[in-house]
Amino acid sequence: MFTRAALPSWIALVGGALFPFALAPYFLWPLGLISLGTLFYALQKSNTGKTAFKRAWLFGLGQFGLGVSWIYVSMHDHGGTPAWLAVPAVALFAGFLALIPGFWFLLRQKLSGHSLAAFSFASYWLLQEWCRSWFLTGFPWLYAGDAHLFTWLSGWAPVSGAYVISFILALTAASLVIVVQTRNWVYLMPLLLWPAGDALKQINWTHATGTMSVGVVQGNVEQNRKWLNEEIFPTIDRYQADTRPLLGNDLILWPETAITLLYQRYQPYMELFAEELQENNSTVITGIPFRWPRGTELEGEYHNSIIAFGDGEGVYHKQRLVPFGEYIPLESAIRGLIPFFDLPMSSFRAGEIDQDLLKVTVHQGDSTELALVAPYICYEIAYPDLVLETAKNADLLVTISNDAWFGDSLGPKQHMALAQMRALETGRWILRSTNTGISALVNHKGEITDRIPVSERTSFSSIAERRTGETLYMKIGVLPLLCFAFTLIALATLIQRKGRGETAL
The missing domain is CATH 3.60.110.10 (Carbon-nitrogen hydrolase)
Incomplete structure (x- = not known):
């Protein structure tokens, strides 16, 4: 199981388990970037839809397995469910939730592969979070953007909510991985969105x-x-x-x-x-x-x-x-x-x-x-x-x-x-x-x-x-951001279909 070929899958699982530590009550937000970076890296090493699904699902299993472990308390301590049944029930719930990122990143691999890699990664991350807000009544929990109540990125919340912060985080994490791999510093440009968020904090929307x-x-x-x-x-x-x-x-x-x-x-x-x-x-x-x-x-x-x-x-x-x-x-x-x-x-x-x-x-x-x-x-x-x-x-x-x-x-x-x-x-x-x-x-x-x-x-x-x-978010909602994400996905898919190979951003 610990073969070289299996390493990206293990990285995805461990990276997902890091994710909740970026959120309350820890707010170790750099771990959120590292966590998303591990998923991007694991997907980079995926050349089939099946492999992309597996690694995104493993990431989600780590993310939700630890992040919603509190459900065990309600089931066991107050719901009368024995531990031997409550533990697998929580694991089953986490595994079910993990199907959502698994599906979206399978779709990414099938449609756009590694074209516009960072932008498509951020777009599909946004879409899987948005999907969780309504699918089967929704579970809008453990969003990447929720880790940034107190950072520069919080200024983006009145613009397009936690969703746009999640998009920026996924784009930043993917770009940092690309910089490490290529030593091409131009891919640090998404970092400019961070001080822009600090500037937005100065606006009194209400x-x-x-x-x-x-x-x-x-x-x-x-x-x-x-x-x-x-x-x-x-x-x-x-x-x-x-x-x-x-x-x-x-x-x-x-x-x-x-x-x-x-x-x-x-x-x-x-x-x-x-x-x-x-x-x-x-x-x-x-x-x-x-x-x-x-x-x-x-x-x-x-x-x-x-x-x-x-x-x-x-x-x-x-x-x-x-x-x-x-x-x-x-x-x-x-x-x-x-x-x-x-x-x-x-x-x-x-x-x-x-x-x-x-x-x-x-x-x-x-x-x-x-x-x-x-x-x-x-x-x-x-x-x-x-x-x-x-x-x-x-x-x-x-x-x-x-x-x-x-x-x-x-x-x-x-x-x-x-x-x-x-x-x-x-x-x-x-x-x-x-x-x-x-x-x-x-x-x-x-x-x-x-x-x-x-x-x-x-x-x-x-x-x-x-x-x-x-706020601007109250006026326009998430639709413009979703349209932007779908546009990026369409462009990445077009590039892939024309056979132009991998493109980082």
């Missing part, structure tokens, strides 16, 4: 229209007891008690399914607490399960939802559901096979597109204004397209989650970083509340301004900016 006082409650409810019947009312009491010291803030945010009682059953308690909130000019936004009542078209259907009550109003139903966590694919065939497929609240229905934003009353002395708040539940903050669309008319973004499912693993840290990237892309402040952490306030530059220690029952108050305007 502008402040005012402020609002905000608070976050982190309940730190034990995950293994959260859904027990005897915990329902103690949990309600906990959140209401922890909220009272924050009264007077315009907005107070509770986590995903902070209330484990159905919305309709919680209403009597909500109305009593709403009176207290209104007296103190405060709005609570919380996660809660919602079931459609009798007589409605969707009678009996469940949603993972957000409600605003007190001095504000609105209901939002989650649109992007987590497979196996919030709905079970092929439910009739696999429900009941293992405890993980029978988790509480795993039969949700996806919410409709174009739901109304939540409304929060903002008090400025004797005057009041209405703030529009765009809500995202857990996994939804990972979807750039969803966040871009709903953020356009919002003054503030809020995201709620229950990352207790994943313990003290990479998952919650990666999740927090995704929220920071969405703040950069939209030029909006984001308020985030989770059950056990990370709960924080993020400014429009993607910087955390306030946060709560992990695994503590506590809260904080702060001031958030309300902002308006659109």
Whole structure:
């Protein structure tokens, strides 16, 4: 297995395993360049589609095998799946995800071979990331660009999001490999895109229209007891008690399914607490399960939802559901096979597109204004397209989650970083509340301004900016970048078809 011919495959596998260390919480971004460089090198040594597929798949196996290893915690520690089954299940998931880069780089080998090598590599890397954002509901996680919240390249995020940063990284990594191989320094030209990003950071894409006082409650409810019947009312009491010291803030945010009682059953308690909130000019936004009542078209259907009550109003139903966590694919065939497929609240229905934003009353002395708040539940903050669309008319973004499912693993840290990237892309402040952490306030530059220690029952108050305007990314989306990538691919394919041989850039 350790033959000279097998060396590029091993390099691809090890390079993929390096990839997650470029992302949160490590942010060792040079490892991202090295990782992408190993994939480019391995593909350079591939002369057939089959070999290109194998090496890209091995890279993806290393990337996802380590990068999404946190799924093991939810399956084993909280889902009741034995270790002997949870480990291969995570490996199977990683292997499935790795099929996506495998497919795209097989296509690259078939269509364009090694023509325009660096540009085609960057283009196909972009396309495989974009594909993961929608294929089978999408898994927009572990993007190369997400490693660059704090580098020069972060200036590109408002232009075309993490996608364009990923493209620049792949182009840079491939170019550096070519420079090492050829000693031709002209191939360092893509490095000019890095200081250009620093210059872009000086642009204020959005502008402040005012402020609002905000608070976050982190309940730190034990995950293994959260859904027990005897915990329902103690949990309600906990959140209401922890909220009272924050009264007077315009907005107070509770986590995903902070209330484990159905919305309709919680209403009597909500109305009593709403009176207290209104007296103190405060709005609570919380996660809660919602079931459609009798007589409605969707009678009996469940949603993972957000409600605003007190001095504000609105209901939002989650649109992007987590497979196996919030709905079970092929439910009739696999429900009941293992405890993980029978988790509480795993039969949700996806919410409709174009739901109304939540409304929060903002008090400025004797005057009041209405703030529009765009809500995202857990996994939804990972979807750039969803966040871009709903953020356009919002003054503030809020995201709620229950990352207790994943313990003290990479998952919650990666999740927090995704929220920071969405703040950069939209030029909006984001308020985030989770059950056990990370709960924080993020400014429009993607910087955390306030946060709560992990695994503590506590809260904080702060001031958030309300902002308006659109970044370039919000105006044009990812389509121009995709068109550019497809143009490069078409050119590389044309060169290959005309038999002009290898071209580096």
